[in-house]
Amino acid sequence: MSDDEDYLDKSPAAARMGKAAEYLVAASCILATGGELNVSTSLVDDEGVDLVFHRRGSSATLAVQVKARMSTGTQIQQGRLMAFVRSQTFQPRTDLDMLFVAVDVERGAIMMGWLIPSGTFGEMVTEPNSKGRFRFSASMKPDSKDRWSPFRLSAAELPERILARLAELEKVGAE
Template structure:
């Protein structure tokens, strides 16, 4: 197994940690906006949607697929982030974003995140690999200029970017 693939080793707690990261994102965004953002979670993740954000008093929603990696993994410790997105569930649409998030386990905080509109993600990734997955690979270094750097956010920036994305979705919605 290559070093790039070791992040895929699923421990029995991997799903539990992934769900905890989703709740961390949701709680952080609600707290950062003092309740302006509200978040719903999916009962079943068969559409590739983990969280659905909306602004209080607005019917517009932003669906988000969350891929998380923990600070305790060797790849993250080396300053890299890797995740795969299943092509079977990925369908680009205006109201769907991909959220890749690195979580500092010790601090229980978001280290780095990338919020990427699904249409942009679909255009920027290559064909799915032999296992039907799109690979997301980015640098965690703040001064990196990799192709994903325009979408890189700090934890505190994430909630404001989601609010901005909701405004973009609202403007693009047919009237």
């Protein structure tokens, strides 16, 4: 078991840190788009949806499952983000994306992220491990060409990519 997985399973603060990271993503996207994006959260997270993005004046929505890892974790310090997605709750659909983010806890800021449509994620991951989890492991190195690098985003690129995904969903809904 990796340090990061162990940390998430055992730390009493893990849920609090994860929720804070979700709100950090939500707030930074609203602020960076001048209020163009709005975000809703779920009271109960039983469908793997943490945030739902909506563009002002549009009916399209993008559901996002957020998997955050903190800069204090060994994997992040070594330049890798590793996270697990439960196969039991993972249901790919057109309007669901997976967002993996590295968070700098000292600055309270997103370091980088990977926004991956759930269908694409489902096609790219291998079989679940013995605990029924899909493993996501991506390099944070800027020159990395791992299979997840096409989805890697800076904190500044994330809100624009979400707006682009909403535009794609709007087109699909209009057809």
